[in-house]
Amino acid sequence: MRRRAPQKALDPEILFRVPSVYNYDVSAESDMAAFSWDRSGQFEIYGVGISTEKTDLLTKGPESKISPRFAPSGNRLAYAQDYRGDEKFDIFILSLFNGETWNLTPDTSEAIYSRIRWSPDEKHLAFASNREGRFSIYTIPSQGGEPYRVSDHEFSDSGPEWSPDGKRLAFEALVSAQDDGVFVVPANGGETVRLTDKGDPIEASSPKWSPDGRAIAFVSSERGSSDIGIWNLELESVEWVTDSRYECYGPEWSPDGHGLAYVVNREGNQSIAIHDLETLSIEILEVEVGVHSQLRFTGKAETLFFLFSNPRHPPDLWTVNLNSQTFSQLTNSLPDSIDRSLLICGSSIDFPSSDGLEIQAWLFLPRNFEKANPGSALVYIHGGPTAQFTNDWYPVVQHLVSLGHAVIAPNYRGSSGFGRKFRDANRFVLGEKDLEDVVAAADHLVKERLADRRRIGVLGGSYGGYLTMCALTKFPRHWAVGSAMVPFLNWFTEIENEREDLRYWDLQNMGDPKKDCERLRKASPIFFIDRIEAPVQVIAGEHDPRCPISETKQAEKEFRKLGKVFDLVIYEDEGHGFRKIENRVDAYKRRAKFLSEHLMTS
Secondary structure (H helix, E strand, O other), X not given: OOOOOOOOOOOHHHHOOOOOEEEEEEEOOOOEEEEEEOOOOOOEEEEEEOOOOOEEEOOOOOOOEEEEEEOOOOOEEEEEEOOOOOOEOEEEEEEOOOOOEEEOOOOOOOOEOOOOEEOOOOOEEEEEEOOOOOOEEEEEEOOOOOOXXXXXXXXXXXXXXXXXXXXXXXXXXXXXXXXXXXXXXXXOOOOOEEOXXXXXXXOXXXXXXXXXXXXXXXXXXXXXXXXXXXXXXXXXXXXXXXOXXXXXXXXXXXXXXXXXXXXXXXXXXXXXXXXXXXXXXXXXXXXXXXXXXXXXXXXOOOEEEEEEEEOOEEEEEEEEEOOOOEEEEOOOOOOOOOOHHHOOOOEEEEEEOOOOOEEEEEEEOOOOOXXXXXXXXXXXXXXXXXXXXXXXXXXXXXXXXXXXXXXXXXXXXOOOOOOHHHHHHHOOOOOOHHHHHHHHHHXXXXXXXXXXHHHEEEEEEOXXXXXXXXXXXXXXXXXXXXXXXXXXOOHHHHHHHOOHHHHHHHHHHHOOOOOOHHHHHHOOHHHHHHHOOOOEEEEEEOOOOOOOHHHHHHHHHHHHHHOOOEEEEEEOOOOOOOOOHHHHHHHHHHHHHHHHHHHHHO
């Protein structure tokens, strides 16, 4: 067989060290933005002057720091820090006067979500924690003290947002299936009220108070797609802002309350929408095609902050002047040592699954691809499962393509971005119907002469790692190799050992381990390891709270007992996502080497 001419590969030692901005906050009072950036090798908090664009490192130390949040005065900054990836975050406060930090929640034994919010008077912070057995909203004095539980109902809560007068908190919770609800509770505790429309509770998430405190903007799939709505607190009724044509997320009020900014998702390209609520005019803005996210206004209505990324741009902090529509880049994560001509943009394609359902995917082809001479390919499975592979920065995909592999990333049923019906289409058929979509992606490559049937591999992380193991056990002859990162393999032990908020989702969407025993067993690849024919790799973190390390160790035991060809990598100082740069570089290099070796020799 004639081989393709070799192409220049991206250097993984450079590519996998490219930093990215994770999240940020802005303060008009201090003329500063603060952001979590892993330029030093782990996530630290940096500050950048809005007018000077001068960047300073604000934190140091051995652990990752994320989710900075300014006090309203701009004098202090709160952030979250966990230990070895366990997601048991401590809340720290940093003085921007003298650089001193203090730990507001030392020696956290329970889980705390990293999203932290200051009260308008700066006397308290709000956060979500499972310190009493289920995630609830708590407040804690900013000068120190015991957390006070504000919400107390049957659901697990997250995402607290203070009302402008500081008297109430809005938050969200998974209520059933894959549906969320938005709730409002007095800041000192009391009756919890769910967002309704004329008396009927509606699906809703991502609450944002209007500047006058009389309304809440939110995201809802109530009408079949992710729309933006506004809830009037006095009338307890909803006014819909968007028309369900595209999924929309992340509403952000303009400072005067006369408009909203939000993200519009068009087949994985996520643009900025500026919606004037008085004239009803809508402007769509974008740096270029890609993913715009985390929109924030300062006190000045003409400036909007956001993160932007695409296959040629890692996530960075940007601003746009809404009057002149001029974009400015505040951080620059892509080094000059990266040959930008080697970065490949994918194309959006569609193909039918086994039952005829149309599946959208992103296809990446090597620069020297010849359809007359198809070679190796990989099916890349995103996690979630309620997530979406978008037109974003994926260094792993870029490296694999530069090595000569075609890559297809399917948005299987259960993915977000395609409406509520598609999102819910994997309920009680997890590891079955979504897996058929993954297999159909591989079949599409063969049908279109994009890959050699004998040289197709499969990889994914988290739920994508689970589907990777499902693919290797249920369709063993489809694959030349597989690599699962931070996976689970056994629905029974996963539900038993995972955190309770994740357990609730699994019970709602897969069933009860006792009543639905046969369904869960059929969907658990751990019971079918004997069917695996391809070499398999599993990469995991010792402190993973989402897919516990016991899942990987079960697999290792079966691999050894059955004499399978396997590679096992466990990072003792990591959790579900690898935050330390040396671990990420090592993991991604190991994965690329393992996949390539077996694809090239198959």
